[in-house]
């Protein structure tokens with residue numbers, strides 16, 4: 229059976245790359261990019277695009293009726309830093325957007341649904357090092373609260389209605405094709421742009437702030453591997469811990485200096501994102517993903533830095 233795949237939130241940092249990869253694997257006409265904003269030229273011209281507001285049920289009905297999707301990826305969300313500026317909107321979009329997609333997917337017989345969670349589901353009382361799959365979770369951002377609640381809904385729809393929902397707790401995702409969308413880990417992308425443009429960067433996170441991170445190529449591959457894994461291999465129906473590497477701004481700057489020896493890193497104080505970062509894990513234990521669907525990252529800090537600098541220089 230031919231797959232028909234909807235990607236809702238296709239213009240964001242993840243969607244931009246996921247659409248391209250899925251179109252390569254499943255055929256351009258079978259992957260429908262959907263976003264509330266106009267896409268860039270490339271995305272529109274390499275396959276179907278639809279304007280979709282995930283909070284508009286009439287709009288969603290029309291899209292599900294038109295395409296009868298076999299798979300749906302819901303990527304539309306407000307991230308951690310932006311969410312704190314508008315908590316009610318973050319809750320509405322992140323929660324009701326998910327519930328709408330779960331309900332429509334059930335109603336229209338969608339076979340598989342993907343929804344991203346985040347390391348933001350952990351909080352100040354979660355273990356900081358090698359944070360396990362199951363532990364105390366007390367997120368204190370509206371983004372983290374919405375992701376934790378969303379994970380529970382995903383598991384609920386699987387257990388109660390048999391909907392095949394799959395999810396990953398992404399760490400900070402580092403990429404060069406699209407700019408990040410208002411997260412706490414965004415410094416690790418801005419630093420590369422400024423290193424090349426200005427030779428210096430002012431980090432909003434402090435020198436010792438270590439966070440879990442991943443290069444986008446790994447994240448996209450892992451996401452598709454999870455979605456293509458046989459259902460009986462999936463033991464986690466909330467969301468999988470998922471890890472690539474961990475570093476702090478000083479580690480990253482030292483690696484950048486191997487390519488740009490004069491690069492200077494300084495720090496901005498009192499940025500609200502510091503508090504968010506302080507409540508998150510420093511490293512993640514993803515042994516369940518490794519065991520269930522053979523997850524294995526390819527990029528370490530060295531490879532990531534080389535890939536970012538090489539690609540941004542070309543662009």
Ligand code: SER
Nearest residue numbers: 307308346411412413
């Ligand atoms: N990168 C995201 C953020 O910082 C984490 O999910 O909000």
